[in-house]
Amino acid sequence: MRTIPTQRITEAVAALCIEANLRLPADVQAALDAAADAEPWPLAKTTLHFLQDNLTAAAAQDLPICQDTGMACVFVQLGTDVHIEGDFEAAVHEGVRRGYGEGYLRKSIVADPLRRQNTGDNTPAAITVHLVPGEGCRITVAPKGFGSENMSQVRMLKPADGVEGFKQFVLDVVKQAGSNPCPPIVLGIGVGGSFDKVAALAKQALLRPLDVPNPDPFYARLEAELLAEINALGIGPQGFGGKTTCLGLAIEQMPTHVAGLPASVNVSCHATRRASAEL
């Protein structure tokens, strides 16, 4: 049994909120650089160069990559042999409060969805805990902007819709989103489970690095096909037209009911942000 004081969790979350908002993950930057090199359409290429310049400007001046520093989505892989000394969730919220304050990040959370009073400190965080064997504690902060979040969808497909119906749903989501989610986009896609689980799968899929395919060859192939089909739509960077509509996507699947084919697409943008630490 290993004991982790809540203070350590708070400090880690605060640092990760700032790191995630100021530095793009290496795999997303690599995908953006590769897309800029490969883009044949002049306005699209210029636009991708602007997005690269943005990362340079953010690093040079300690500015957030995007002004929508997001809802703080915090994922914790917690070993079952870990004892947390104190209130775990309160420690995570306190980390978000500190990180968004000390990091000069935007406070974008309202306390109630219908009455809409800003909480002033970007809390509460959206916390997801997965229990795993052992004594580890891995924390990932993935700030999520809502320009792209608003374009996400869940659809309860029919089993008869099959692979083609599933792919068509994903393409429809991308077409309907168009220029709104700041393309080039990144997609987290869920398939299977239940109404609630499939949405969580899509969010989880956004945590997978863009250069890591699904371990199941069937889904890895599906990921490659969908990426190619999305990048044939012509939406292009910022929706101005061009080849580069999507930088990468990940599908996460799980068993489901004989009568169902739940599917979900969590839309993210070229500023897909995440940072992790092992405590």
Place this chain on the structure above:
Amino acid sequence: MEHTLTTTCTAADLAALRAGDTVLLSGVMYTARDAAHKRMIEALSAGQPLPFELDGSAIYYVGPTPERPGQVIGSAGPTTSGRMDAYSPALLDLGNKVMIGKGQRSNAVKDAVVRNGAVYLAALGGAGALMAQSVKSLEVIAWPDLGCEAVRRLEVENMPLTVILDAHGGDLYQSGPAAYLAAREKA
């Protein structure tokens, strides 16, 4: 085509813009998002004055991050313009000339742009650090209780923008992808 414009430009200057052109814009603009738009429309219907002169104005849909000490502004890219669609036609009819944001607009907004000889320009979505470089001064002029959504007066220099909706009915979100797909087809 690239244009260098100021926010005090004439109707003829705006009429020369076409969807797909790039603009380096300098001058004064005002920030407003959903909450500020709602209050402006409420003020208008109550016969109260607005925080800024609407006639000839440029409005930037942005909620910047807080500025660090010594910085003019934090990260300052555009928010999704579609959320302002319910309010924009009324503001355009009262003289708002330039809207700056990102993402597609409703047919009602497109019609109001044409009717009033206005333009809708896109800033670079998700590129808040880059957009911040062209902001030279910032002053909160109304509704500070709205936090990042308060109305700010910005002075900008050579802000890089792209024409989406022009006064002649052009829409880059339709013509841009169509032109790319046609060129690919030909190749």
